[in-house]
Amino acid sequence: MDTKRGQDLVASAEVENGVGRDAAPIVATRLQAYAAIPYVAESLEAVVTGVRDLASALGAAAGFISLEPSYGLAHRAAVAASRPKERTGIGEQRFRERRARLRYSDRIGTELAGVDWGTFLGPGHLERVDLGELRRSGAFARVVEVSPKLGYLQISNDPLDDLTDGFEARLALARRALAPLLMDVSSISME
Numbered sequence: 526m527d528t529k530r531g532q533d534l535v536a537s538a539e540v541e542n543g544v545g546r547d548a549a550p551i552v553a554t555r556l557q558a559y560a561a562i563p564y565v566a567e568s569l570e571a572v573v574t575g576v577r578d579l580a581s582a583l584g585a586a587a588g589f590i591s592l593e594p595s596y597g598l599a600h601r602a603a604v605a606a607s608r609p610k611e612r613t614g615i616g617e618q619r620f621r622e623r624r625a626r627l628r629y630s631d632r633i634g635t636e637l638a639g640v641d642w643g644t645f646l647g648p649g650h651l652e653r654v655d656l657g658e659l660r661r662s663g664a665f666a667r668v669v670e671v672s673p674k675l676g677y678l679q680i681s682n683d684p685l686d687d688l689t690d691g692f693e694a695r696l697a698l699a700r701r702a703l704a705p706l707l708m709d710v711s712s713i714s715m716e
Contacts, residue, residue, distance in 0.1 A: 561596060577671045581672045587646070643677065
């Protein structure tokens, strides 16, 4: 996946542990990781399994997998550091949820800003919801206990569904199933 000089990036990843930041003293070291990689249908299962394994190895408190139509949009979604771009499949609710990830990042260990095609539940979430009940809800195509402290929920078997207008109906079912964990994002600005 070599990007030639002058061409657009196609993939990136970063793991950050907070060391070396010019911020106020950090009480507990915060580890963040993201990856933006090209979608290859034939590699989907291997990539999802690899991301689940990485999340488990890092002791993830929360996380998500989504499909975006370009590297730039994938990077923006991953770092949550800017205003999400509007696209098919991103309605007002989901727009607010994506912005809330950054604004309420101190709460992601116990609450979810929103749901994506793939959503990770860490120990703070699993104390409040049961994976068996989520499996029985019918809102998810896949519910996996990655480890005793990490769960993974997948809304459909095809991440391309994330790029359709019909995906919002699936997200609504998932939001109902995860209601005890969801933050109120109604105050998040659309501007």
